[in-house]
Amino acid sequence: MKVVLQNLTKKFPGRDRKSRQEVVAVNHFSFEIPDGKLIGLLGPSGCGKSTTLNLLCGLLKPTEGRIFFGDDDVTELPPENRGVGMVFQNYALYPHLTVKQNILFPLQNLKGAQRPSKSEMLSRAQEAAKLVQIDELMERRPGELSGGQQQRVAIARALVKMPRILLMDEPLSNLDARLRLQTREEIRRIQRETGITTVFVTHDQDEAMSISDMIVVMDAGNIQQIGKPQEVYDDPVNLFVAKFLGTPPINVFRGRVQKNQLYIGQDAILDIQGVSDQEVTVGIRPEGFLLRKNGRLRCTLSGVEVMGRDISVVAAHPEGENSSVRAIISADSPVEVSGGEARFDVKPGKIFLFRRDTQERIYFQAE
């Protein structure tokens, strides 16, 4: 099922007694989610991603704009008539019911012709449980399950009524690190197997990057960028997106463009074309550095961390926005540092320029 958001806006009345200013949680969103894809809504807390999810499932009514599932306008429909399955952040499994009763619950709500027979309900519940691999745990109560198992039950409960859209609010945030890796693969697999258009919300860019077909990066109620994870990573439209994606995060410097040269401090680090002389913000991905004996960017070396596959060179630069600059280089290449100085050349494709005032991307051609 294709999902279309048109000019979607949600404003909340101000809680603050003094200002009473409206809070715009979602500001004129328009985008289209293609059928059968896994979409990650990504952003820091308070960016409106959960609000967007609640608008999609119908728990909140939009202030403006429309929502379409396929060709149906569902904007005015209450949640129960939208055919959405929702996995809540804390799973919201009914603690007094067994796993089986939890999964059966949505089916038992159906009325009239839609209501399946008892045996059909059971077989559908069994099927959903099998899909998420909890069919052994049907008689347990949620309190007797681990976090990951509860998560699966919640997914099974959302899937059992065969929703048109599956929504997940921070599906992995309550799991420990190891389980998180495992579960995100699991979500990917379940989504592929069922082919249900799935939207999930996360603040963790790793999570979004690793399993989404498409990510929507949001900040302060506005869409920053939409695209395939790798494309967004390789081609951020502004400083926010560049900073938000990537671990370790991008290194940000104050720089300037002067006569087709990009300067950081006193060092001209790159010859570039197509940018007028101005002060800029420079972002360099950690993997964009090349450690060279006579590299053009001179930094003070703070340390070298060897992490098996990679070597992480930690350095400092006076023009850096953060106290440390982190470069990741392959462990094969020899590390040559001397006299407490680390010198780098940079890969032109891994370096982004942004306007100082608007933080919008400045595109350039490297020579």
Place this chain on the structure above:
Amino acid sequence: MEKRSMKSWLYLLPAILFLAVFMVYPLIDVFIYSTEEGYNFASQTYYGVGPYNYSYVLHDPYFLMALKNTFILVVITVPLSTILALLISTGLNSIRPLKELFQTVYFLPYVTNTLAVGLVFMILFKKTAYTDGFVNLILNWFGHSSIDFIDGPYWAKMFVLCLYTVWVVMPFKILILTSALASVNQEYYNAARVDGTSRFRIFMRITLPMISPTLVYLIITGFIGAFKAYSDAVALFGTDLNAAEMNTIVGYVYDMLYGNSGGYPSYASAAAIILFAIVLTITCINLLVSRKHVHYF
């Protein structure tokens, strides 16, 4: 190990002493009183030990009247007040505007003195030389003749007593239930809504199980409280409850000790022990029944 257990006994000692002196000793004493036959208050002597006091009390028409009244009161007021409180608190929980105002209004009876409430009921129900009471005015309005609720037929008096009891015990239940309802995680309701659960089903399958521990607590304490009813009847019908046919078991115990027919601690003790046995039995039944239906999380 030995030392540690000695220490914990030492810490428990004040509480144990207090309970022993003020709870256990009186209880045993009451039981002993209840078995002393022909106790003479003046000479503090008795003839022998046996079950005669129980037999006397159980054959005393006043006690049987008190027993009947108490049971009627319990059977009517406990379920009625609990269900009403549940409905009101559910309502309170789902409204937004004026919620605090209504909560305060519903809680007012709790902070009002029993006798003051009794006065209000007098105005509502009592016949005087000047007026038949507010309720009778309304009855007259609808063409019904006046009923004497305070000195009239048994059912009218019982009606007033039950109404009064329900009215007095409800605020506390509403208060407790409102907070229990508010503590149910909103996410369960959201989940149920997304799944298209009807309001009735949400209430029966989610809300009730979630607040079941509170509900059971209220039912058990409600039973115990209703069995111990006395002051409510006094507030409405005065101290001569036997004459008004409105006596309760606790009222009977009091009368046997201090009332017009007072000076019979043996009978009073026997009645008190009977009440104790009844309350204990009912509470055990409550606990047994609730074990199946209560969910602790």
